[in-house]
Structures are given as C-alpha cells and as structure tokens.
Amino acid sequence: MTSAKPHVDDEHQVSRLFGREGVRRFFPIFLLIALAVAFSLTSARFLQFNNLMIVAQQAVVLLVAALGMTFVVIAGSIDLSVGAIVAIAALLAAKTSGSIGVLAILPACAIGVACGLINGLIVAKGKVPSFIVTLGAMVVYRGVVLFFTRGAPVSIENESFLDAYSGRTAGIPNSVLIALVLIGVAAFMLNLTVFGREVRAIGGGERIAHLSGIRVDRAKILIFVLSGLLCGMAGLLQGARAMAATAQLGEGLELDAIAAVVVGGTPLTGGVGSIQGTILGALIITILSNGMNIIGLDPYFQNIVKGLVLVLSVFITIDREKIGIIK
C-alpha cells in the first residue's frame, strides 16, 4: 500500500539540520567520553591501566559477537541465537582443549559456522523470518548445551590453551589483540568488499536487491555463517576467560549485542550502519557496567540505568528522516 509522498527538498533539509545532524552522528562518541570522564572523576581507579584492560577484556566477548550482529542487522535481519552459539562453542572448546590445546579454536569456530549455516539456510531457503528462526535456534542450541553438560560446568585446565586465549602479550590481553584483528577483518569486509555492499543493499531493500541481480539467498546465508563464526570466536574467548564452559554462559548476550549495534547508530531497519559504531556501542555498554560497579552503584539499580541509556541514545541518534516506518 502506498500513500502520497510529500515533496521534501532534501538538500534544504540537510543544511537546516546540520546542527542536529552533528549531534546525531557523534552522540556515541560524546556518550563514551562523558561516561569515561564521569567515572574517572568519581573513582580514581577507573582510568588505571589495569582497570582499562579489564574493561577491554570484558568488552571483547560482547564486541566480537556484536561484530557479526552488525552484518545481520544491516542486512535487515536479527540473530537471537548469538548467546546460545557462544555457549555451544565454549563447551566444545572446553571439551577439546584437554586433548588438542590451542587448536580447540578449530572446533569452536566450526560449530559456530555450522550453527550459523543452519540459521542462514532456514532463513534464506525456507523463507522464515530471522526473528523466528533464531528465536527457535536460541532455545535449541542452549538445549544442546544443557543436554550434554546436564547443567554442570566443564572446566578448562589446558595451560597452553589458557595462555593463548586469556594470557597477555606485553601487558595487553591476547583476547584484546584477537578482537582487534577481528575488527579489522569485519571493517574490511563491510566497507571494501562487494559482499559488504550486498549486505547494505539487502537491508536497504531486499526485493530491490533480488531484482537487481544480487544473489540475496547466498549473501544471507553468508551473513549468518559470519555471525556464527564470530560467535564461535566469542565463545572460545569467554571460555578461556572463565576457565570453564557453563550451561548459562552467554545468556542474554544476544540482547547486549543488539544493544551495542543499535547504540552505535545502526538502525534495526537495516541498510546502513558501521563497525566503528558497534565498537563504540560495545564499549559504552561495558564501561557503563564496569563504571557503575567501580563507583559502587547499587547493583539492583544498575539495570534501570542500562535500559534508560539504551533508549536515550537511540532517541538521540535515530535518523527519522531516512527511516520511514518506525515499528
């Protein structure tokens, strides 16, 4: 159903909006700096190198999962199975680390790819909305973890594994270095490859992309595989940091990942978005939690603040001119 389109002189709008436009675009950075300043003023501990590395380490799992989510969201889909894939990957890494040590990265990534492939195939070939597919997948993958662990944690004791994935190199946590590499790869794929353009085109208009000769099904499968792969990496890092895989590991991570993507300025309506935004979003969410702990804010009050920050930042950053439908 179409309706009469208003005549909008876009260029005029942009120039008039420039002030607001600036606030909109740079709000995530402002917010991040504001949080850092506020926390370092209230607690001297916040800006210490050690605490910053803790923040970085805490951010890593969320960030890596959110990188994959960025592709999914830009393509106009959603992946709710992120937390469960992280748990499955951590479990497989824990089980295999005893025998193959560092190489446990391979099964962790493989299971992530497999889970993502299943999601992608059902979404693309079965034409089932991604929300439903990954909602079901979330329950199934979590169920698989519960079935095999019977709810008991599986500890990781292999030294070389722990050294590689939760040790430090020159004072910097290895997990942070790995995340930096993954950020580079993700930014490269989104910004410089034809695949990245296809992701944006699909989010901008799936039918248009399809009719223009883009292999939408193939791209969508790849997107979910990529999300799964990154979840595999996130699971590996999370397992190494916790030195165990538990059945509850990664619970709620999908929502934090979506929050990180959205706070970073990528709208859920798809078509636009950036890796930089997601990095900022993940840092904001992590710093908020870390800072609230450091200044000793009532833990029972913290969720209220987190939720409010999420809505506030989208309220400010959302580009209402470009997003026709808000639902």
Add this chain to the structure above:
Amino acid sequence: MRIVAEDLSRSFGNTRALSDVSIALEPGKIHALVGENGAGKSTLLKILAGAERPDSGRMVLDGQPYAPKSVTEATRRGVGLVFQEITINPSLTVAENIFAGRLASFRRYWLLTRGGLNRAAQALLDSFSAEISVSQPLSTLDLGQWKCIEVARALSASPQAVLFDESTAFLNHREVDIVLEAMQALKRQGLVVAFVSHHLAEVGAAADGLTILKDGRKVGDYAAHELSRDQIQSLMVGRDLSKGLFPPHGAQASSDNLMRFEDIADERLKPSSLTLGGGEIVGIAGLKGAGGQRILEIAAGVAPHHSGEMKLAGASFRPRIPAEAWAKGIAYLPGDRTGEGLIVGASVLDNLVMARPPRRGPLFDHARAKKLSAALIQRLSIKTKAPQTRAGALSGGNLQKVVLGKCLAVDPRVLLLNNPTRGVDVGARAEIYRSLREAADRGLGILLASEDLNELIGLSDRVLVMRAGRIVARIEDPASASEDAIIRHMT
C-alpha cells in the same frame, strides 16, 4: 455547490507544475482534467482538494473564499478527495475502511457498535448503487470495488463535491466501468464531480466538460461533445511535442534472433511465442494483468515456473533467479521504481552499480565505480548534485533514469522495461526515449511493456497486443497504426 479557481500557480523546486490556471466546476456535471504526465492535472486537483497549496491564485466556494490548508479542512468545507493510490486496509472490514478515522462516532460505552457501523456503511454504498455488501470480505472484491469503498469513504463526510485523482490508474477496464458508474450516480445526486485521467476512453464515456492542460498551462475548457478523441489528443500533446518526443527509428533490426520465446506459459500466461532481434524495440500492449508484465518477469528470472522454451542467442535459457538473467546480460527495469527498482536510502552511485559492481577479486573497485557512474549520469542527463547524493532526493524522472542507468551499467544484450516512463515528466521522458533508441542502435534488444499507447506507437518497431494472457495481435508497423485499433485488440 460551485467551485471557482482563478490563476492558480504552483512550483516544485525549479519545476513549474501549474501556471495561472483557472477553472470552474459546476454541480451535477462531471468534469475531466486531461493532459499528459506532468501537465499539472493532478497538482490542480490536489490544490482543489486541499492536499497541496497554491503559490498564488485564489479559490471561491459558493461565493465564499476557499483556501484549505489540508484535506481535512477541504472535507469540512464539503470537498472530498479519492486518491490515485489504493488506500484500503485489507485487514479491516468494508465498513471499518469506510469509517476509518471516524470509528469513535460508533462507540457506545467504549465498545464499537457493529450494527450501527455496518448499517451506515451499507447506506453509503447503496447511495450510489455500488452493489457491495458490507458483509463481503475484502479479498472477494476487485480493485474497482475497493475504489468504490474509497468513494463511500469520501461520501461519509457528506460532501458536495468529490474529486477523483487518477483513481482508475491501477484498474483494468471492467473495474474502471464500476468507478465511472459511481461517478454518474454522484452526478445524478447533483454533486460536483471532477476527475483526472489520461485515458481518453474514460473521458469520452463519463465527462460532460473537460479542461485540457499542457506543461502546467491551460489549453482550454471544452464541452465533451465538442472534441473528437484525436482533437483532444493533439491538444494534449501539441504538434511540436509529439514530433520531438520520440526519436526517429533506427536501422531496422538485425535479423538474428537475440531472444526467442517458444510456447512459454504459466498460470498467468497462455502459450506465447515471440522473437526479439538485436537493435529492435518490441512493444507489448495490453491492460494490466494481460500478460505483458509476465513475459518480462519470465525472461528476467522473476517468475521461474513456466513451461515452454526460452532461447538466448540460440542457446536454451532458463533463469531461476534474476541474478542468472543479469549474468547473461538481461537487464530488467521493474514497474515500481521505488519499491523494486532502486534503494532510495542509498546513493545514486550505489544504485547505478548495484547490478554489477566493479570489482577486483572480492574487493569493490571504488575508482572504477565512480568513473562508471559519472559516465552514466552524463549519458542519461541525470540531474543530481553528486554521485554520492541520496537517491531519494531526486525527482521521479531522474529516479527512473537511475534505474535505467543501473540496467545500462551492465552493458546488457536484452533490456526488459515495464512502464519505463510511468509518472515521469515530459522532458525526462524525451531523454529516456532518446537513450533507449541509442542503446538499441548499438545492438541492444528491448522488450517494452507499457500502458501508454502513445509511447508504444512512438517508440516501438513492432507491437504485440495482449489480452487475458494471450498475444492476440502483432502489429508490424505501429507508426501507421491508430490507438483505437490497438485498444480494440486489448479489450
């Protein structure tokens, strides 16, 4: 009620849509506003109905000044509007659609009183003999009946004038008749009825008087019996324009069969055969749903489930998805440019290179994309500030040129066009026609499905006429064929 408008003018950006147009609408008469796309007829009607405001000029309603700021205000003054687009919400009932936005008046203790609502809706439908029962599910009604529900919605405000903005544009001829009958019923009740149309058959069938517009100016007011269809046509188009609009036909088709349909059929298409040569523009005439669009969809890989054989340069060809057709050099321009043709949120450049992005291995080659899009912008005279401008900022005609540019960017062998100039102003149309003929002269084969007979006759080397999923006539020399002859085959 009598509506008089004097010296109305309206500009959109640099385009003057309406220049000093005056018009008088009388009760108990049906008044048609005719003209080509972009002639200003819709703008005029929208100003009368409060949907647009004039830059200058004034309107008088029964002697009282009339300057509605919105459709709502116009409705309060007794002037109702029926839109061009379908505005029926299929998840509501017939009665709910009629009283959408006014359901509160059927409330008793916060509950909707269905009996009262349905009775009032039925009374409105019966008032112009719409022959629709409120109990019928919307899915069992056709588009003409949906339009009648919209008419009933306009009547629910007890208007004294009802204006129809190209309300028949998306209807087939049977559905059009239903709407025309509804207009006659309103006329008999003494209402002012005015409609915009570029189907001259409708104008002849319904109108008492007509105003012809051309390029935003009024050509004149006429009584319907005063002019023949040909006279209206030439007043609408203007001799000079009809000559300049279409480029001369090029060197005739090279005899090689570029594309061939052999008894292609599916659930909407009876077995159809056709050939398309390189350098040739083959038009497909027919009402909406007659099969022209289906032929394009099959060739483009959009509708893969069909019988029969398609051949491309002699080799059997059966695309299952559009990507396979594009890969073979078959470019497809769909009928709905903003819903199917291009992404309004992406830049002009993004859209131009969408179908086959320049690449180095897996990498997007930005430098080459820039060069390619600059060349296309120049070749098609696309008016955009920069290649990076958001496509949504462009006008309709330029948007369509971007979609055409997207097709030409892949250097196709076959170009499939579905109503390439629908809603495009005359200037942009001439440029599009010129580009199409140029492309054909370089050996491209073009299949052109269009509801615009003028365009089919002026541009095509041959025309196939379709009716009810079947090719019913093949016109080898469209330049000497009359519109009437083609319409006779279509209906």
